[in-house]
Amino acid sequence: MQEILRLIIAKGLRTEPAPEPDPALLATTRRLGEEVRRCFNGALTIRHVDAGSCNGCELEIHAVNNPFYNLEGLGIRFVASPRHADVLLVTGPVSRHMEEALRRTYEATPDPKLVVALGDCGCTGGVFGESYASCGRVSNVIPVDVAVPGCPPSPLAIMRGILTAIAIGR
Amino acid sequence: MNPETLTIGLNPLPGAIPAWHGETYALKWDQTAQRVRGHGGFLVSVWGSDDSDRGQGCAMHVAYAASGALACLSLPLGQHRTYPDLSPVYPAAVRMQRAVKDLLGLQASGSRDTRPWLRHGAWAAGEAPLRKDYAIDGAGTRRSEPYAFVPVSGDGVHEIPVGPVHAGTIEPGHFRFHAVGERILRLEARLGYTHKGxxxxxxxxxxxxxxxxxxxxxxxxxxxxxxxxxxxxxxxxxxxxxxxxxxxxxxxxxxxxxxxxxxxxxxxxxxxxxxxxxxxxxxxxxxxxxxxxxxxxxxxxxxxxxxxxxxxxxxxxxxxxxxxxxxxxxxxxxxxxxxxxxxxxxxxxxxxxxxxxxxxxxxxxxxxxxxxxxxxxxxxxxxxxxxxxxxxxxxxxxxxxxxxxxxxxxxxxxxxxxxxxxxxxxxxxxxxxxxxxxxxxxxxxxxxxxxxxxxxxxxxxxxxxxxxxxxxxxxxxxSWQNWPVLEHAVMGNIVPDFPLINKSFNLAYSGHDL
Structure with missing residues (x-):
């Protein structure tokens, strides 16, 4: 227990604070906080849907919850069910085998809802494109509010994408 | 095991690891598997190919790892559509062979499990996307087919379907639990959701x-x-x-x-x-x-x-x-x-x-x-x-x-x-x-x-x-080899321990579904 406390204290707060030399993240963090407070009263919830991704985007979605980016610290949480979600964060080209599941997830999400398509595949179909097995971009299957490119998009880009989605939803 | 043990003419493959390749015929296909297994070799992979664009039929291929070398065998099928089943020797071959059936229409003869694996209905049962005459943008059917999970019955057994959209940030797959109270009696996974060609x-x-x-x-x-x-x-x-x-x-x-x-x-x-x-x-x-x-x-x-x-x-x-x-x-x-x-x-x-x-x-x-x-x-x-x-x-x-x-x-x-x-x-x-x-x-x-x-x-x-x-x-x-073992690992454990056990394996969906 002593060692756990010692490490917690030694590591300190690693969430990148206001004067840290990462201006892109700083701007995003501040604006996110304000938008979230104003529009969603600090309770924005996200449901992630992997619709056929290679698992690269998922690694970065995990990263936005690490102490450096600390998305949850801004009041934005990932939830276990689309029925609890304000935002669907969709990755991958939509495989034909996930097409129906994605549609149903979208329908299960209460209105008003926002959809962020994540990664090159979500935006355009990426390297996988459209084929006998792939429907390509997310907007070929459900309406998309914001598309965040990148292979995979950085945690910062993901946060910026969520911010943009909130601005639309206002 | 050296290549001679297989009693098949094998040629060394140039490359960074010791590897051999040779052609074989149907009679030798499963015999060789037994021989490799007898020498403590692993099944690496089973796959098929359509060589009709070069005037041949389809072929099956297998790779084994044994004693510091890879041994790869090809089985030209000509106009045949079946080949001997390897799963009695290597149980891990079952799903690989089901995938070959889905993608190339080639059937392991005598295989007990004939359910589709990677095909959920995006293309029809008779179609074979990896055939050379199948267009990559094939229209398919866009109809999802039901899957025959192995039924479990008995006093107090209940069924818990999970997925393909999971509660956490992970890849999509379906897990069908049969549980008595909290204890898992049986788990069966259905994968193939991220198959993207x-x-x-x-x-x-x-x-x-x-x-x-x-x-x-x-x-x-x-x-x-x-x-x-x-x-x-x-x-x-x-x-x-x-x-x-x-x-x-x-x-x-x-x-x-x-x-x-x-x-x-x-x-x-x-x-x-x-x-x-x-x-x-x-x-x-x-x-x-x-x-x-x-x-x-x-x-x-x-x-x-x-x-x-x-x-x-x-x-x-x-x-x-x-x-x-x-x-x-x-x-x-x-x-x-x-x-x-x-x-x-x-x-x-x-x-x-x-x-x-x-x-x-x-x-x-x-x-x-x-x-x-x-x-x-x-x-x-x-x-x-x-x-x-x-x-x-x-x-x-x-x-x-x-x-x-x-x-x-x-x-x-x-x-x-x-x-x-x-x-x-x-x-x-x-x-x-x-x-x-x-x-x-x-x-x-x-x-x-x-x-x-x-x-x-x-x-x-x-x-x-x-x-x-x-x-x-x-x-x-x-993950092809390890997914079926996960189903055994969870037996008798409680349902709430599944995420922990699953994470401890952390297997690939996209890498498996292709």
Missing amino acids: VEKLLETCTLDSGARLAGRISGDSTVAYTWAYSMAVEGVSRIEPPARAIWLRALLLERERIANHLGDLGALGNDAGFAFGLTQFSLLKEDMLRVNESLFGHRYLMDVVIPGGVRGDLRAGDIDRLRREADTLGRAIAALRAIYDEHAGLQDRFIKAGIVTPGLALTLGLWGLAGRASGMAWDARVDLPCRPYDELSVRAAVRRNGDVAARVNVRFDEVFESLRITRLLLDGLPGTAICTPPGQAPDRAFGVGMVEGWRGPVFIALHTGAANRIHRLHPHDP
Whole structure:
């Protein structure tokens, strides 16, 4: 227990604070906080849907919850069910085998809802494109509010994408 | 086992690992499997090909690993559509053969399980997307078909369907639990949701352009896949990348292993209710990813390994930086390991959860990281080493308890071994050149690549076409062997322990579904 406390204290707060030399993240963090407070009263919830991704985007979605980016610290949480979600964060080209599941997830999400398509595949179909097995971009299957490119998009880009989605939803 | 033991004419394949290839006929197909199994060999992969565009029929192919070599066999089928079933010898072959049926319409004769595996209904039962006459943009049916899960009945048995959209941030798949109270009686997985036509798409690529796609077969193993892919391309092109490139590839592969293990060690702590672990390990992982970004231009090292070598070199200052990083990581992880080891609540969840005994592991062919936690002492870096691993005396991390705790310990052991290897690689980084462009590969050549990714051995089989194009490429993830074993590991455990046990295997969906 002593060692756990010692490490917690030694590591300190690693969430990148206001004067840290990462201006892109700083701007995003501040604006996110304000938008979230104003529009969603600090309770924005996200449901992630992997619709056929290679698992690269998922690694970065995990990263936005690490102490450096600390998305949850801004009041934005990932939830276990689309029925609890304000935002669907969709990755991958939509495989034909996930097409129906994605549609149903979208329908299960209460209105008003926002959809962020994540990664090159979500935006355009990426390297996988459209084929006998792939429907390509997310907007070929459900309406998309914001598309965040990148292979995979950085945690910062993901946060910026969520911010943009909130601005639309206002 | 040497190639003569198989009593089939095998020719050595040029390339970075000892490998042999030969043609066989139906009578010998399963006999050979028995012979390999008798000599303690592993089934690596089963795949098929359609060679009708070169005036032949379809063919089946299999790769075995035994005694420090890969043995690959091809079985030309002519106009036949069936071949002998390998699953009585190697149970892991069942799903691979079902996938061959879905994609090529070739049936293992006498196989008991004839349900589709990768095909959910995006294309019709009679269609075969990997046939040369099937258009890549085929319309298919766009109708999802029901799947016949094995029924379970009895007093108090209830069914819990989970997925394909999961509660956490993970890939899609469906798990069908049968439980009595909280205890899992039976689990059956249905995969194939992320099937996105990777193998068909690869057949539209050149050997050069395929590398980018290979790096996106499973995003968390991009170095392993691009290296195995490049190894196959370099084999058929009969070139060897410069020594420095090979050393750098190993450095990248070990970085990929460390980063993934750090992520898993944190997540395993979290799944057992120890959020402190997730926080601490994700800090270490993020630091590493930022170093990757700054030195190699990509946080997950995508597209850094290319056929012929690597993209991007290290300067003297970078090498010092990586040495310091290895020292810092070593100290931090040792401190966290002591905390994990001494945390009674954590160990209570880890120990005896999700046991796979060494006997079961051997029978079902469990391998890679999960296999080593169940006494399967096989690591491609030790048992089938390409350069530079043959010079590094890698020590495979092996445990025998086969529970979550063992899989956690293997990860810890492997991280320390990877840090040791990293220091050796940094000290001995040879030469200056980092790429030898492969040039034109011959038509109808066959090449293989295999490296030990963080999850287990990643295998690539490459059949070349004319004009430096891919005729057929089969990527094989170790998850094919390990998914069925997970179903055994959870039996008798409680449903709430499933996420923990599942995470301790951390198997690929995209890498499996292709």
